[in-house]
Amino acid sequence: MTEVVSSPVQSGPALAPRDERRGVLLVFLSALMWSFGGAIARYIDIADSWTVVFWRSIWAAAFLLCFMAWRDGGRGTLKLFRDMGLPGFAVALCFATASTSFVVALAYTTVANILLMQAGVPLMAALFAWIAFREKVSTATWIAIAAVIAGVGIMVSESLGGAVSPVGDGLALLIAVLFATATVITRRFAHVRMTPATCLGTMLAAAFALSQASTLMVSAHDMGFLFAFGVVNLGLGLACFATGARMIPAAMAALLGTFEPLLGPIWVWLAHAEVPSSRTIVGGTVVFAALLIHLALEFKRQTQPSRPGVSGLPSPN
Numbered sequence: 001m002t003e004v005v006s007s008p009v010q011s012g013p014a015l016a017p018r019d020e021r022r023g024v025l026l027v028f029l030s031a032l033m034w035s036f037g038g039a040i041a042r043y044i045d046i047a048d049s050w051t052v053v054f055w056r057s058i059w060a061a062a063f064l065l066c067f068m069a070w071r072d073g074g075r076g077t078l079k080l081f082r083d084m085g086l087p088g089f090a091v092a093l094c095f096a097t098a099s100t101s102f103v104v105a106l107a108y109t110t111v112a113n114i115l116l117m118q119a120g121v122p123l124m125a126a127l128f129a130w131i132a133f134r135e136k137v138s139t140a141t142w143i144a145i146a147a148v149i150a151g152v153g154i155m156v157s158e159s160l161g162g163a164v165s166p167v168g169d170g171l172a173l174l175i176a177v178l179f180a181t182a183t184v185i186t187r188r189f190a191h192v193r194m195t196p197a198t199c200l201g202t203m204l205a206a207a208f209a210l211s212q213a214s215t216l217m218v219s220a221h222d223m224g225f226l227f228a229f230g231v232v233n234l235g236l237g238l239a240c241f242a243t244g245a246r247m248i249p250a251a252m253a254a255l256l257g258t259f260e261p262l263l264g265p266i267w268v269w270l271a272h273a274e275v276p277s278s279r280t281i282v283g284g285t286v287v288f289a290a291l292l293i294h295l296a297l298e299f300k301r302q303t304q305p306s307r308p309g310v311s312g313l314p315s316p317n
Contacts (some may be wrong), residue, residue, distance in 0.1 A: 023247025025254045026240045030202040038111030040233055041103065042272045043225045049104045050213035052226065056103065057206035059230025064199040065102030067239045072249065080196040080213035087189035088197045094182040095201030099234070101178075102173045107170025112276035113155060116284030117172045119291050120148035122254055124180035125187075132184060140297055147290035148304035152176075154283030196243045202234070255295045263286065 046052050068077040084092075105114050124143045129135040137145075156169045187190045210216075218226065245253045261284075268274045276284070 019247050021245040024252065024256065026244025027248060027253050028259065030237045030239075030241035031257050032258040032263065033240065034260045035115075036227065036267060037102070038106065038115065038264050039267035039271045040225055040229045041106050042268060042274070043153040044110075044222050044229070046218055046222050048214045049107055050209045051215060051218065052229075053100050053103045054209035054213050054216060055204050055218065055223070055226040056230040056234065057099070057202040057209065059227050060234040061199055061202040061206060063231045063235030064133065064195060064202065064238065068195055068199065068236070075149060077196070080193055081200065084192060084200070085189075089193075089200070090108070090185050090193045091182045091192055091197040092200035092204060093120055094185070094199045096204040098175045098178040098182075099201065100205050101175050105168050105171035105175070108165040108294065109172060110265075110274055110276050110280065111268040112274075113169065113280045114172040114175065114259040115264040116244050116276075116280065116287055117152055117155060118176050118179065119258065119284070120152060120180045120287045121176050121183065123148045123291065123294060124176060125183035128180050128184045129187070134186065141294060144290040144294040148287050151283040151286030151288075151290065153158045155280050158279050191287060195238065198238055202230075205309075238239055249299065252299060255292075255299060256309075258288070258291060258295070 005298050023302055041052070044052055065077070068080060072080060082089075102114065123141065124137075126141050130137045152173065156166075156167070156173065186194065186197075241253075265274075265276060
């Protein structure tokens with residue numbers, strides 16, 4: 001998963017350094033959990049991607065419902081779902097489609113290609129916000145957006161030339177676009193809570209996958225990895241982020257979120273010897289560098305004494 005949603009935090013007393021350190025640790029752990037997604041998926045032997053989507057989504061939904069019930073109680077959980085409204089449903093649709101596309105894309109392209117393309121989501125969101133709502137975009141951000149477009153162009157150029165499947169690159173780009181769209185919706189409608197929206201998204205993904213899957217029967221070996229794929233990679237990552245992101249500035253949360261596209265390809269390389277292509281590495285480096293420079297400038301701006309922090313940005317896949 002990668003950068004997706006942000007919701008403002010009401011200004012109040014400054015958090016204690018201990019809470020800030022706890023927030024940093026939790027958001028880092030969320031990025032770490034999300035980075036394992038590709039490596040876990042490569043261990044699953046199921047040929048039907050829809051079966052994988054179904055079981056991953058079921059396990060993730062079960063975990064997130066238990067997490068919300070523990071955190072907010074039964075009535076509080078129901079209230080969270082009721083308060084989402086149409087914006088929350090739109091975010092859920094984005095997440096359902098993106099998480100499904102992630103699983104399907106793994107059959108057509110490398111993990112590095114998917115994750116590095118998603119690294120540009122915050123900058124894509126800035127572009128979409130300017131198009132839809134004419135939100136102000138600084139000159140530095142425009143330069144970073146141009147760099148992301150160039151980097152993505154380098155990565156997808158292989159599919160245009162027939163070197164790799166255009167389906168994989170197309171789905172990877174679709175994931176980034178959907179997460180950027182969800183980011184804009186959530187920023188625009190500050191009441192949208194990430195956890196119930198994404199939980200609904202996993203339910204929608206499971207329901208659609210159920211109608212498409214050739215079978216739901218899986219081996220004990222695959223079920224173990226499907227459990228890890230849904231609970232550890234998706235559910236636990238989101239729980240850690242939802243808890244920690246409100247304790248640190250948005251730019252810090254996004255900066256820690258970059259560990260997902262950075263570590264994800266490394267785990268797959270170490271566990272499965274999956275090596276990304278040269279164009280993926282070059283294009284991904286351009287996207288990653290643009291994001292890091294942009295986030296460094298944003299973090300500097302947000303940590304000025306006169307500017308209170310806002311909560312966060314990464315989200316799962």
